Amino acid sequence: FFSICHLMPLTLYYYAIEGGRVGCIRAALLHAGVEFEDKMLNFQEYSQMKAAGTAPAGMPCLEIDGKQMTQSLAISRFVGKKSDLYPKDDVQALVVDEVMDIVQDVLTKCPQDPDAEVKKKKREEYAAGKMKDFFDQISKRMTEVPGPFLLGAKPSIADMQVFYLLDMLRMGFFDHVEPTYPDAWQPLVAHEKAMAESEVIKKYREYFASKKP
Template identity: 45%
Template sequence: VISRPFQDLVPLCLWQASRSMSKITLTYFNAPGRAHGIRVALFTAGVAFEDKRIEGKDWPALKPKTHGGSLPVLEIDGKMYTQSAALARWAGKKSTMYPKDDIEALRCDEVMAIGEDLLAKTPSSQDPAEKKRLREEFAKGFMKLKCDMLEQYCAEAGDNFVSGGKDLTIADLSIQGLCDMVKSGNFDYVDPSYMDAYPKMLALAGRVASSDILKKYEESQKK
């Protein structure tokens, strides 16, 4: 799938420049997950890229071919790059989705790091009963600590986005992605109602979902 650029909001000169850019391929599972912010930021910037989505059954064969055995992976002219936060930051800088203000950028990076830390430390087990026990403990401990921090930052931002500015950033997409993952029941053994304790995060996620940027992106995915 070749992502269609966000032509309505991107100047023609930027769109034309993107047509002559290097070949870019983003590989991730067929789900939003850690690639959500990267996909949206590249789309918003008008950067043409191949959005390569794989199914879980295809991952074992692909895993040894990736750096560090993880996804997402971004390839630029055949050279591979990893780490979702770094990829999202790179993509965000190509649009309005990474702050130019140093303090706003600092908060943006912090929020991204919190989200990555939460996902990276999420426990798992091949034994369902053990996985359930570990996840329930995680939700009451480390996950709560991180969500409490994000809730505070959303509250401090007030009517602005979480980085403190008026523009939606990759940090807001990170929070939206976490909220949607839990609410949809895709965070195993964490009740979908868990996010009800974080109204500021949910409000931000709602603003992101109703933004012109997300509406345009979602519409492009239907084509």
């Protein structure tokens, strides 16, 4: 990382929130110990940038030497490789990639509807059906090797993606899905606790608390 990124200015664009799609990326950048400009935009700043045509094509966005890159998983993987949070072993990398894509599926397949009642019904069906299947899959992976993390003793970017998915639920970001939803999966609750106590998350939380506007 140092060879590339110490020479290239890095700027991260996202809202001033700890988790969501940016938590893994900021935490990994801090873990790597690289300098980056952390552009935490509020909603007003973001809509002004959109109106002026200066907003990134998507958020989160990592600008590397003036080039703006989007897609949270692609950025997570890039930063993960540079911060020793993405495995070099191809099979382990496949496990990490799979879990990260399941987390994205949970987010992107979550149903929407303009009608409030229909949305509620669709969300309840999702939580009891497809979303449950995704959680079963992630939880099963968490039990396949001695933990506390997906690949064993060291956390990876997949662990951070899972942690911030649970965090979004705990914060009530999913309308009509209870914040206690993950409690049905004991391996995920144990994982959540281990992540909250990990150095990578503790360091990031301290940073975020000091930085938050």
